[in-house]
Structure formats: C-alpha cells, structure tokens
Amino acid sequence: MRELATAYARNLPGLDTHSLMSGLDATLTFMPMGDRDGAYDPEHRVVLINSRVRPERQRFTLAHEISHALLLGDDDLLSDLHDAYEGERLEQVIETLCNVGAAAILMPDALIDEMLARFGPSGRALAELARRADVSASSALYALAERTAAPVLYAVCAVARLEAEPGEERSSEKALTVRASAGSPGVKYSLRAGTVIPEDHPVAVALDTRLPMTQESYVPFRSGRRMPAYVDAFPERQRVLVSFALMPRAAKGGENSEPGV
Ligand SMILES: [Zn+2]
Numbered sequence: 001m002r003e004l005a006t007a008y009a010r011n012l013p014g015l016d017t018h019s020l021m022s023g024l025d026a027t028l029t030f031m032p033m034g035d036r037d038g039a040y041d042p043e044h045r046v047v048l049i050n051s052r053v054r055p056e057r058q059r060f061t062l063a064h065e066i067s068h069a070l071l072l073g074d075d076d077l078l079s080d081l082h083d084a085y086e087g088e089r090l091e092q093v094i095e096t097l098c099n100v101g102a103a104a105i106l107m108p109d110a111l112i113d114e115m116l117a118r119f120g121p122s123g124r125a126l127a128e129l130a131r132r133a134d135v136s137a138s139s140a141l142y143a144l145a146e147r148t149a150a151p152v153l154y155a156v157c158a159v160a161r162l163e164a165e166p167g168e169e170r171s172s173e174k175a176l177t178v179r180a181s182a183g184s185p186g187v188k189y190s191l192r193a194g195t196v197i198p199e200d201h202p203v204a205v206a207l208d209t210r211l212p213m214t215q216e217s218y219v220p221f222r223s224g225r226r227m228p229a230y231v232d233a234f235p236e237r238q239r240v241l242v243s244f245a246l247m248p249r250a251a252k253g254g255e256n257s258e259p260g261v
C-alpha cells in the first residue's frame with residue numbers, strides 16, 4: 001500500500017486538492033455526509049468528501065479515499081488481502097491500509113526527512129511537518145515517529161476536560177493532557193491519551209508562556225513514573241507539540257517500565 005501510494009504521489013504535479021485527484025480517473029464531490037468522513041464509489045468513479053468536517057480532515061480523507069481507489073486497482077494486493085482476511089477483519093485491515101496510504105501520499109519520506117534534518121526529532125519538527133503537509137498534528141505524529149531513528153516519544157498535548165469522577169455526570173475541571181502520542185521504532189512506551197501534564201512541566205510552561213521550551217526533564221507517565229528525557233515543547237495555538245528524547249538507558253526499558261498501549 002505504501003509503495004502504491006508513494007508511486008501515485010510521485011507522479012502528481014502537487015499536493016493540493018486538485019493535484020491530488022489528477023492521477024485518478026474519478027470526480028470529486030463535497031457534500032454533507034453525517035458522521036461519515038468520505039467514500040469512494042468505484043462504479044461511478046466518484047470520491048465523496050464530507051464538507052462539514054475540518055479542512056485538514058477532509059484532506060486526509062481525500063488521500064484515504066484515493067488509497068481505496070489505488071487498492072481496488074491492484075488485483076494482486078487485493079487478492080492477497082482476501083486470502084489472508086475475511087469479514088469484518090478484512091474491512092478493518094483495508095481501512096488501516098488506506099490510512100497508511102493517505103499518510104504516504106500527504107507526507108512523502110523526503111518531506112519528513114527534510115523536517116528531521118532541519119529541526120531534529122523535535123516538537124518543532126512535528127509542527128512544521130503538520131503545517132507543510134497540511135494535515136492534523138496527530139496524523140503527522142505517527143508519520144514522523146515512524147521515520148525517527150533516535151529513541152523519541154512524540155505527543156500532542158492540549159487543554160481538555162478531565163474524565164468525570166464516578167457519580168459525576170460531567171467533570172468541570174480542565175487540564176493540559178496528552179491527546180495523542182507515538183514513539184519511534186523500538187520505543188516500547190507511549191503516553192496514554194488523557195494523561196495529565198503536571199503544571200510545572202516544561203510542556204505546561206510552554207503553553208502558559210507561548211515560548212518554546214527545550215530542556216532536560218521527564219516523560220510524565222500516567223502511573224506517576226517520571227522517565228528522564230530531553231524535552232522539546234513547541235506551543236502552537238491552544239496546544240503544544242512535544243518530543244521526549246529518551247536518555248540512552250531509559251530508552252532500553254527496565255523492569256519497572258510502563259508498557260505502551
Ligand atoms: Zn476507508
């Protein structure tokens with residue numbers, strides 16, 4: 001899927017909406033689609049995109065639906081998939097593959113490598129990749145993590161309402177929490193979504209001051225465990241894009257390590 005998508009993207013004149021469609025013999029229609037993001041209709045060769053969702057999400061969906069079309073056009077890959085999976089599992093695998101394809105179309109390896117070369121494996125690199133590829137920070141997060149050689153944990157953090165206590169209908173408390181996180185290959189940990197960032201942590205300071213913070217600090221695991229890490233926190237609007245460069249020893253993991261989820 002990645003090869004298919006990469007080959008497709010390589011032949012496009014650009015990565016704007018019009019250019020993205022130019023490799024496909026299909027028309028593009030935007031319309032309200034309820035809670036669906038989009039669809040590809042191979043019979044009528046139409047890509048449908050929900051016009052009511054955020055533009056960056058529409059963009060990822062477009063690349064996802066193009067991946068569906070690419071997959072349907074590859075008989076070998078399709079028959080391999082049908083041999084290996086069936087029913088609901090097959091549907092899930094296809095959806096996952098089309099997300100892989102979408103990421104490969106919108107974030108070519110060369111772009112990710114350029115961001116890593118210019119900014120290092122940092123929160124800043126994550127922000128720049130999301131901006132350049134015009135995708136959500138969460139989409140950029142996984143693609144960047146995958147191509148990062150050093151042991152690094154990336155996270156997108158934002159202020160969110162805390163989970164309600166039992167008996168409480170809706171929590172009134174808000175806090176800076178992890179929205180999404182991903183580690184580079186070999187990093188076994190991840191920060192669970194909803195993990196609260198302590199108020200004195202550089203990530204919280206970056207959000208308060210609107211200034212990027214780069215310093216030795218720690219990964220604030222939900223369990224309370226603090227793993228030493230070099231932190232780069234890049235504030236952007238109401239969120240902070242973060243990299244935790246794990247120290248050589250911590251990166252290997254010990255018996256008390258918090259497993260990834
Ligand atoms: Zn799909």
